[in-house]
Amino acid sequence: MERQRKIMVAILALLAIIAVIAVVDIGLKIEKKTKSDIKMSLPEFGPGVGIVRVEGAIEMSGTGSPFGVPRGAEAVIKRLSEIERDSSIKAVVLRINSPGGTVAATQEIYEKLWKLRKKNIILVASMGDVAASGGYYIASACNFIVANYGTITGSIGVIAYSPNLKRLFDKFGIQMNVIKSGKYKDILATHRDMTPEERSLLQEMIDLSYNKFIRDIALGRNMNQEDIRPIADGRVMNGETALKNKLIDQLGTFEDAILKAKELAALDADAPVYEQNDSPFQEILGSIKNIFQGEMGLGSELFHNTDKIEYRYMQ
Amino acid sequence: MILETIKSLRWTDFFLYAITDPRELYRRIRQKDPDPFALSFIIPAVASLFDILVLSLAGKETGFFYYKMSYGWILVFIYAVFKIVIYSSLVDVTAQFFGYKGNIREMLTIANFSIFPGIFLLPVFYLFAVIDFAPGFFYVFFSILFFIWYVMIFVQGISEMHSIDFGKSFVIFILPALFIGIVVFLITVLLVITGIGFITA
Numbered sequence: 407m408e409r410q411r412k413i414m415v416a417i418l419a420l421l422a423i424i425a426v427i428a429v430v431d432i433g434l435k436i437e438k439k440t441k442s443d444i445k446m447s448l449p450e451f452g453p454g455v456g457i458v459r460v461e462g463a464i465e466m467s468g469t470g471s472p473f474g475v476p477r478g479a480e481a482v483i484k485r486l487s488e489i490e491r492d493s494s495i496k497a498v499v500l501r502i503n504s505p506g507g508t509v510a511a512t513q514e515i516y517e518k519l520w521k522l523r524k525k526n527i528i529l530v531a532s533m534g535d536v537a538a539s540g541g542y543y544i545a546s547a548c549n550f551i552v553a554n555y556g557t558i559t560g561s562i563g564v565i566a567y568s569p570n571l572k573r574l575f576d577k578f579g580i581q582m583n584v585i586k587s588g589k590y591k592d593i594l595a596t597h598r599d600m601t602p603e604e605r606s607l608l609q610e611m612i613d614l615s616y617n618k619f620i621r622d623i624a625l626g627r628n629m630n631q632e633d634i635r636p637i638a639d640g641r642v643m644n645g646e647t648a649l650k651n652k653l654i655d656q657l658g659t660f661e662d663a664i665l666k667a668k669e670l671a672a673l674d675a676d677a678p679v680y681e682q683n684d685s686p687f688q689e690i691l692g693s694i695k696n697i698f699q700g701e702m703g704l705g706s707e708l709f710h711n712t713d714k715i716e717y718r719y720m721q
Numbered sequence: 722m723i724l725e726t727i728k729s730l731r732w733t734d735f736f737l738y739a740i741t742d743p744r745e746l747y748r749r750i751r752q753k754d755p756d757p758f759a760l761s762f763i764i765p766a767v768a769s770l771f772d773i774l775v776l777s778l779a780g781k782e783t784g785f786f787y788y789k790m791s792y793g794w795i796l797v798f799i800y801a802v803f804k805i806v807i808y809s810s811l812v813d814v815t816a817q818f819f820g821y822k823g824n825i826r827e828m829l830t831i832a833n834f835s836i837f838p839g840i841f842l843l844p845v846f847y848l849f850a851v852i853d854f855a856p857g858f859f860y861v862f863f864s865i866l867f868f869i870w871y872v873m874i875f876v877q878g879i880s881e882m883h884s885i886d887f888g889k890s891f892v893i894f895i896l897p898a899l900f901i902g903i904v905v906f907l908i909t910v911l912l913v914i915t916g917i918g919f920i921t922a
Contacts, residue, residue, distance in 0.1 A: 411730040411731075411733045411734065412730070414730075414734075414736055414737045415730060417736075418733070421767075421843070424843060424844045424847060425770065425774060428777075428778060428843065428847060431778075432778065436782050436783065436786060
C-alpha cells in the first residue's frame with residue numbers, strides 16, 4: 407500500500423512538472439513573437455481629430471432601438487455633443503455617405519455643426535459615394551469640403567411626393583371613408599387627385615424649405631445666394647463639377663480630409679484620430695435589427711415613408 | 722496534525738481510488754480518515770488551471786495568456802465550483818426524491834474526485850500537440866473519454882453511497898442533467914422569442 411501511495415505522489419508530482427513545462431513552453435512561444443504581435447493597443451490621448459459618420463438616409467429615428475440607443479440623426483447629434491464636450495478634439499471630419507433625408511433631421515444636424523463651428527472647432531466634410539441634397543446641406547456647415555472625383559453630390563432642392571392611386575382604386579371599386587377636421591387634413595392622400603389649393607399650399611412649404619437650404623449653403627460656403635441658385639435646380643454632379651461650381655473645396659480621399667483637418671486645426675500630422683466607436687453590444691444589436699428589418703445604414707430605405715418633405719436625392 | 726497527515730500519505734488514497742476503484746473511494750470518503758472534503762476542492766482548482774493550459778496549448782497565444790493564468794484561473798475555478806455545487810445538490814435532491822438519505826457533503830466530495838482523471842488531459846494532449854499529430858481530434862477524443870470516466874466514477878460513488886445498483890444510480894445522476902437541459906432549452910426559446918420581438922418592435 408505504501409508503495410502505491412508513493413507512486414501516486416510521483417504521478418501528482420509529474421503532473422505538476424508537466425504543468426510548469428507547459429507554462430514555460432507557452433511563455434517562450436509568446437516571447438518568440440515580434441513585439442508588434444503581442445503589443446497591447448493603448449488608448450490614444452491628446453489633441454486630435456474626431457470622426458463623425460453620416461451613413462444612409464438622414465431621418466429622426468429617435469431611440470427606437472433596443473435599450474434606448476439613439477439611431478439616425480439623433481445618433482449623429484449625440485456624437486457631435488460628445489465631441490463638443492471633449493476638449494481634446496480640436497477638429498472634426500464629417501464622413502458623409504448619404505442621399506439626404508428629412509428637412510427637420512437635416513436642419514438639426516446642420517445647426518449642431520454650426521454650433522461647433524462657432525466654438526472654433528474645425529469641421530471638414532469628407533464625401534463618400536454620395537453626399538447629395540441633405541447630405542450636401544450638412545456638408546455646407548463645414549469649414550472645408552473634400553469629395554472624391556466620383557462622389558455624387560449637388561441635388562440641391564426639396565421634394566415631396568405621394569403616389570396617385572385614384573385610377574387604381576376606381577378600377578377595383580375601392581372607396582375610402584374619410585372623416586376629417588379640416589379640408590387639408592388628408593393632404594397627400596393617395597386615393598384622390600390633389601386639389602390646386604393643396605398643391606399651392608405644399609409648393610409654398612417646399613419653396614420656404616428651398617430658400618432656407620440656399621440661405622444656409624450660402625452662409626456655410628460664404629457665397630452669394632445668387633451664385634448658388636443657377637445650379638440649385640436639383641441637378642446632381644460629380645466631385646469634379648462640384649469643385650468647378652465651388653460647392654466643394656478640394657478633390658481627395660477620407661485620408662486627405664483628415665490631414666486637412668489636422669492642418670486647419672494646427673495639429674501635428676501624427677495627432678490621434680478618434681474614430682466613432684459603437685460598443686460591440688450596440689453593433690450586434692444593430693446588425694440583428696438590420697437583418698430582421700432588411701435595413702441598411704441609419705435610415706430605412708425599403709420602408710421609406712412617402713409622406714415627407716425632404717432634402718433628398720431620389721436614386 | 723496536518724503535517725502528520727500529509728507525511729502519512731493517506732490522502733493519496735483518494736486520488737488512487739478515484740482512478741482504480743470508485744466504490745472504495747466512497748468508502749474512504751465515509752471513513753473520513755483523513756477528512757477529504759477540503760482536499761477535494763484542490764481538484765477543481767487544478768483542473769481549471771489545466772483546462773486553461775490545454776486550451777492555450779491548442780491556440781496561438783498572446784500576452785493575454787498571463788491574464789488567463791491569473792485572473793482567468795480564479796474565475797474558471799469559481800465557475801467550476803459553482804457547477805459542482807449546483808449539480809451535486811440536484812443529484813442529492815433527486816436521490817432524496819427516490820427515498821434515499823441525502824448527504825450533500827459526501828456528494829460534493831465524490832463530485833470533486835470524479836473530475837480527477839480529467840486532469841490527465843493535459844499530458845495526453847500535450848504529447849499530441851508536441852508531435853503535432855491531429856491535436857484537435859485527440860483533444861475532442863480524450864475530452865469525451867475523460868467525461869465518460871467522470872460519469873463512471875460519479876455514478877459508482879452514488880451507487881455505493883445509497884447501496885443501489887449501477888442502473889438506478891445512473892438514473893439519479895442523469896435526471897438533473899435532463900432537467901437542466903429542458904430548463905435551458907425553454908429559457909433559450911423564451912429569450913429568443915422575446916429578443917426578436919424586442920428588437921423588431
